[in-house]
Amino acid sequence: MPASKDVNAAWPAKSLGHRDRGTKIIARAIIMVLDSVGIGGAPDAQAFGDEGANTLGHIAAACASGHGDKEGLRKGPLTLPHLTVLGLSRLAPELGDKPADSTPSSRGLYGRASEVSKGKDTPSGHWEIAGVPVAFEWGYFPQTIPTFPASLIRQIIDDSEIPGILGDKHASGTEIIAELGEESVRTGKPIFYTSSDSVLQIAAHEEHFGLQRLMALCEAARRHCDPLNIGRVIARPFVGEDPASFTRTANRRDFSVPPPEPTLLDRAEEAGRTTFGIGKIADIFAHQGISRIKKGAGNMALFDATLEAFAEAQDGDLIFANFIDFDTNFGHRRDVPGYAAALEAFDRRLPELDAALRPGDLVVITADHGCDPTWRGSDHTRERVPVLAYGPDIPARDIGTLKTFADIGESVAAHLGLPAGRHGTSFL
Numbered sequence: 001m002p003a004s005k006d007v008n009a010a011w012p013a014k015s016l017g018h019r020d021r022g023t024k025i026i027a028r029a030i031i032m033v034l035d036s037v038g039i040g041g042a043p044d045a046q047a048f049g050d051e052g053a054n055t056l057g058h059i060a061a062a063c064a065s066g067h068g069d070k071e072g073l074r075k076g077p078l079t080l081p082h083l084t085v086l087g088l089s090r091l092a093p094e095l096g097d098k099p100a101d102s103t104p105s106s107r108g109l110y111g112r113a114s115e116v117s118k119g120k121d122t123p124s125g126h127w128e129i130a131g132v133p134v135a136f137e138w139g140y141f142p143q144t145i146p147t148f149p150a151s152l153i154r155q156i157i158d159d160s161e162i163p164g165i166l167g168d169k170h171a172s173g174t175e176i177i178a179e180l181g182e183e184s185v186r187t188g189k190p191i192f193y194t195s196s197d198s199v200l201q202i203a204a205h206e207e208h209f210g211l212q213r214l215m216a217l218c219e220a221a222r223r224h225c226d227p228l229n230i231g232r233v234i235a236r237p238f239v240g241e242d243p244a245s246f247t248r249t250a251n252r253r254d255f256s257v258p259p260p261e262p263t264l265l266d267r268a269e270e271a272g273r274t275t276f277g278i279g280k281i282a283d284i285f286a287h288q289g290i291s292r293i294k295k296g297a298g299n300m301a302l303f304d305a306t307l308e309a310f311a312e313a314q315d316g317d318l319i320f321a322n323f324i325d326f327d328t329n330f331g332h333r334r335d336v337p338g339y340a341a342a343l344e345a346f347d348r349r350l351p352e353l354d355a356a357l358r359p360g361d362l363v364v365i366t367a368d369h370g371c372d373p374t375w376r377g378s379d380h381t382r383e384r385v386p387v388l389a390y391g392p393d394i395p396a397r398d399i400g401t402l403k404t405f406a407d408i409g410e411s412v413a414a415h416l417g418l419p420a421g422r423h424g425t426s427f428l
């Protein structure tokens, strides 16, 4: 880890936030979004049909009662020693208060945050974390078959020279490629589907249909979705030759509308800082305010990419990382053992991050919404999210319940010495 020794020597023992780059020393900040790791209790859950949903709590409870076991994968109670010592078990009592095998350098701040944005989708959650809640309503497609307006489909077909579409309904992405993948390959018609999020997803075979062709199709679809206020068009390429072998690839790409106001990332870049987007962060922010992108296929590769960015980051820089597997591979798939194993694998990597921390650094671990694998259906669930904020100079403290995810972005802004934004309040 290339630490800047002169700077370290000058550091006082206390927190170094709120300082002015150029004249004084400021350290780095890293936001890690565990995609969909909600902790229940959203005050407006009922409005979403999600009252009682609790992603982490229900996984912990299932594991404690032997329902999180899977041969060759994992067994027994959910064991997250490093997250526990950072305060997670105080936010999710179902975890129990297990002692840590190895203790991180500090305990840090712990609390929960409610979302004020109207949607329980990924862009809303991430934008609010970055200081910009979504006050407007997204466009959604109805629970009918067909779900997409005929005029929209006609415009996309005219623009992209495809012979037609399949699907045209709400669906789980893995189930719909098993159902319609062969017909899609045979006819050349891509599969269009949606969910309770503001999305138009297009699945097509990476080789038979072609990856570049799918991306061009999604760009056309993006243009035609703009007037309908649809948050994202998502390319869902897959490979394989029959329902049993069809698999989605890491070449997924999200075509998002840009955030409605400058986010924490824009503000950091404007101040001359380097901002690192890890995984799908750049896509979520429509590539705005991102200086460097690092990708990885799966949570472990994303953790590697985060550590790599951390090693490159200078004082005052910001790293924003998304860990997608929790949501895509396990939450939407309603897979409790898989989700539990992914949480345990993430937890095991935290000491590597601790080893890279320098005095003054700030790490925030949080989530963007819930996706309770014990819940009905396959969609996200409206939940509060955990907020664990720690670093070598940050003492343990209960920060209670934050009224908006935007408090996270404002805290990071304050830590990095950036001007305050319009929403949220720093908890530092």
Ligand SMILES: O=P(O)(O)O[C@H]1O[C@H](CO)[C@@H](O)[C@H]1O
Pocket: 122, 171, 172, 173, 174, 194, 195, 196, 197, 199, 201, 234, 328, 332, 378, 379
């Ligand atoms: O079932 P899959 O294709 O994973 O869909 C999920 O992925 C979409 C984007 O994150 C969500 O809207 C959700 O429905």
Ligand SMILES: [Mn+2]
Pocket: 035, 036, 121, 122, 125, 327, 368, 369
């Ligand atoms: Mn998400």
Ligand SMILES: [Mn+2]
Pocket: 122, 327, 328, 332, 371, 380
């Ligand atoms: Mn999702």
